[in-house]
Amino acid sequence: MSRQSTRPSARRQVALIVGAFTAVGVALGVVGFVGTDWVRTQFVTAAAGSDPATFGPVFVALSVLQTTMTLFFAGPILAATLGLLVGSRFVDHGTAGAVAAAGSLVGFFVLAGAGLAGLALVSGPGTDQTYSLAGAVGPLLLSGAATAATGGVAGLLGSRIVR
Numbered sequence: 001m002s003r004q005s006t007r008p009s010a011r012r013q014v015a016l017i018v019g020a021f022t023a024v025g026v027a028l029g030v031v032g033f034v035g036t037d038w039v040r041t042q043f044v045t046a047a048a049g050s051d052p053a054t055f056g057p058v059f060v061a062l063s064v065l066q067t068t069m070t071l072f073f074a075g076p077i078l079a080a081t082l083g084l085l086v087g088s089r090f091v092d093h094g095t096a097g098a099v100a101a102a103g104s105l106v107g108f109f110v111l112a113g114a115g116l117a118g119l120a121l122v123s124g125p126g127t128d129q130t131y132s133l134a135g136a137v138g139p140l141l142l143s144g145a146a147t148a149a150t151g152g153v154a155g156l157l158g159s160r161i162v163r
Contacts, residue, residue: 008089014103017082017151021107022114024074029118032067036122039063044126061129064119068136071115072143078111079104079151087158100155105148112140 044056083100090096120133 008086010095010099013086013089013099014106017086017100017103018107018110020082021075021078021104021111024078025071025111025114028067028071028074028111028115031118032064032071032115033118033121036060036063036067036119040122040124040126044124057126057129060126061131064122064130067119068116068131071112072139075104075108075111075143075147076150079108079147080154082107083151083154084158087155088161090155090159093156093159096159097152097156100158101148101152104151105144108144108147109140112143116140 040056040060043059079100083104086103087096087100090099116133116136119130122130
C-alpha cells in the first residue's frame with residue numbers, strides 16, 4: 001500500500017461530517033414534526049378547558065421554538081465530536097481545522113434545513129403563532145458560524161493526537 005493511499009481525503013472527510021449532520025437533521029425534523037403535531041392535537045384540537053383557543057396556540061409555538069433551539073444546540077455538539085474524530089486523521093493542523101470547519105458549516109445548514117422543514121410541515125389549527133422561517137435566518141447564520149468555529153477548533157485539537 002502506498003503512502004498516498006493511507007492519507008485521508010479531505011473531500012471524503014467533509015462528506016462524512018455532512019452525512020452525519022444530515023442523518024441527525026432528518027431525525028430531528030421527523031421528531032420535531034411528530035412532536036409538534038402531537039402537541040397541536042393535544043392542546044388545540046382535542047383540548048377542553050377554560051380557554052384552549054388561547055393556551056393551545058401559545059403552547060404549540062413554545063414547542064416549535066424549543067425544537068428549533070434543540071436543532072441549534074445540536075450543531076456545536078456534533079461539530080465538536082466529529083471535528084475531533086475527523087481531525088485526528090490529519091497530520092497537518094491547518095487541513096484538519098479547515099476540513100472540520102467546512103464540514104461542520106455545511107452539515108449544520110443541512111441539519112437545520114431538514115429540521116426546520118419538518119417543523120414547517122406542521123399546520124392546522126393552533127399553528128398560527130409559530131415563528132416564520134424567514135425570522136429564523138439571523139439566528140441560523142449565527143449558529144452556523146458558531147458551529148463552524150467549534151468544528152474547526154475541534155479539528156485542530158484532534159490533529160494534535162495523530163500518531
